[in-house]
Amino acid sequence: MKHFPIFLAVENRRILLSGGGDAALAKLRLLLKTEARIEVFATNPAPEIMAWAADARLALHHRPLSADDLPGAVLVYAADEDDAEDARIKQLADTADILVNVVDNLADSAFITPAIVDRDPVTVAIGTEGAAPVLARAIKRDLEEKLPVTLGTLARIGKSFRGAVEALPFGRKRRDFWAEYYFDKGPKALADGGAAGVQAGLRKLLVDHLTAQDRDGHVALVGAGPGDPELLTLKARKALDEADVIIHDRLVAPEILELARREATLLDVGKQGFGRHTPQNEIARLMVEHARQGLQVVRLKSGDPVIYGRLDEEIDALEAAGIGWSIVPGITSASAAAVGIGQSLTRRGRNSALRVLTGHDTEGFAEQDWAALARPGTVAAIYMAKKGARFLQGRLLMHGAPAATPVTIVENASRPDQRIVDSTLATLASDLDTANLSGPAILLYGLSPRAAEARLPELQELANAP
Template identity: 60%
Template sequence: MQHFPIYLDTAHANIAVIGNGEAALAKLRLLFKTQACITVFAPDAEPELVRAVRDHGHTLVARLPEVQDLTGMRLVYSATEDDAQDAANAALGRAAGALVNIVDNLKGSDFITPAIVDRDPVVVAIGTEGAAPVLARAIKKDMEERLPTALGRLAQAGKAFRPKVEALPFGRARRDFWEDYYLKAGPDLLAQADHLDPQAALQDLLDRHLARDHHTGRVDLVGAGPGNAELMTLRARRLLDRADVVIHDRLVTPEVLELARREALFIAVGKEGFGPSTPQDHINALMVDHARKGAHVVRLKGGDAAIFARLDEETEALDAAGIDWGVTPGITAASAASAAIGRSLTRRGRNTGLHILTAHDKDGIAAQDWAALARPDTVAAIYMGKRAARVIQGRLLMQGAAPATPVTLVENASHPDQTITPCTLDTLAQTVPALHGPVVMLLGVTPARAADVLPELNEVTA
């Protein structure tokens, strides 16, 4: 992010606009909506510009500015549509200590003005770092159609009511109230009739929220999916957006965490095979402690919450503490891996069952029914198997598995850097060391052409 978006307080701020054409008028139409004191510098000003400045009660100076004219200006816009003159104006503005924008000149500007959807006091700014103004305008058009014109009136009523909402406990209780108002009660009110009193409706809603018990929170155990944020369920994204506390695993990606509220407390509780791990008892205590303080906790797990994710241990701890909880499933890594290679993990005439297993548990290499796994046409998805690849290979060969049994290694399933590496059982141990990310071993299946399955993510090797 090169340009950091902020909202600048323009009340009584001094802003200069230099120019006498459509570019200057376009900026002025936007700036006239602010509370700034605007001075326009325009030699030989056109009648339309003169009329616009006069009608809005601002100042017109019929010449180009000098440095002393720009002293005290917060922002300076140069819109002369002459490169040399714009550069000179920009130098004067910077010498006077102002931030400068040259219209349609990204490199010469200190800041950019985004496309804006105005539902005062709700203002949506859309920027593309100057790379795609056409796209910004398309997004603006879409949002103009989506956001009702009465949205500003809804927000104004809520703003005036904010002091009364302080009667609710700080944090989740207040957010629940405002979510109820802005997403349900408020729109319902506007849909009924324009003349209804928003303040009366707000007071009725507040009375109902005050009657609730806000002392005990809740824990949602949520599957984040295999890593690609687009593969999260709608429910998972909604819960993450509402969470006060996010307790997340090591493999939950930054892209997924970005979907949570920035104000949320993020707690990493990573576990790594044969490496440092957060004790499960500590994770349980974190969930209970934060929920008892009234927080909405999301226990965010990579993949699916019910597959190799200690779900039972965590729900039992929450039950013992009397904490309300729910489970939201996610796409598990085996499903993401099979999608990546374009193969079903079950197929009529080949396998009537599917083994999903972990290569190691808390005691080391996990014990398995190797004889069953070695049977022809067996299909298995093996998690956390890189370090155990030689053991897996040896056990299966000892039980009579064919050395040519296909194995497909899917590294970083669903991620942009996903790789797909086919091998056979007799070459498994030699192939795995070249892979460095999390790997799902698909025993008994080979890649198909997967061009139509997650095409933007797949890098299928031959």
């Protein structure tokens, strides 16, 4: 991030603009939305600028900007559309240590003006650091469509009521009040009774929240999916938005943690094979401890919590402590990995069943029904299999699985750094050693990437050759 976004207080402060043409007009249409004191310096101002000056919306000086004009200014815009004059204005502003924006010149600008969605006092600023103005305008258009024009009215009324709401304890109680106002009671009151109805509704809502019993603590066991934030369910997004505390696994993608509220407490309880390890009883203790404080807790697990997520142990701990819980399923990595190689996990004529296995459990490498797995046409999604790949390979070959059986390993399924290792049972261990995978990986036994599937008969023929 090369430009740090802030909202600058400009009420009754001077903003200077040099220029009187189209570039100046574009900036002034935005600046005039503020409560700043706008001063324009132009020898030949456009008629619109003359009209704004006549209406006392800005002060117009029919001359170039000089160094004597700068003291007390908070921002300067160079919008003369003349390289030499813009450079002169920049030099003046730099010397006076005032932030300057040279219109359409990112390199010489100390700040940039974002695209803005105006629902005063709600303001959404969109910036691309000058890289993609068209994209910023598209985002602005989408937000304009989604944010109702009444949002500003609700925000202005809500702002006038903030002092009264301080009677509620800081934190969850206030957030619950404002959430109910903005997303439920406020819009309904505005539609039914206008601004007066909103005022009356706010007073009643505050009384309701002051007299309501404290909300019980709760733990939501949430699936974060395989890593792509766009694969997160709407229910999971809502849980993250409401969470006071998020207890997350090591494999949860950083992009998903970024979706949490900034005020939320994030606790990393990641477990790493043959590495750092948070005991399961410690995870249970943290969930119970925070929920007993009346907090909304999200236990965030990579993939789907109902698949190798030790879900039952955590539910047992919550029920033993009398803590309410819910489950939000997620997309499991087996599905994301299959998508990554362009294959279906089940296909008519190939396999009518899918086996979901783990490469190791609490006792070490996991034993399976190897004879059943070794039968031709078997497809299995094997979780946590990197470390046990050589063990799996040996057991399957020992039980008669063809050496040419396709095996695909997908690392970081669905993420930008996804890697696919196309292998066979015969070369599985050596291929994994060569690939040197460091991220979470799932092994798809019996499946090849779609592009490689065409060469399977050739591989099988070689494997059966004398």
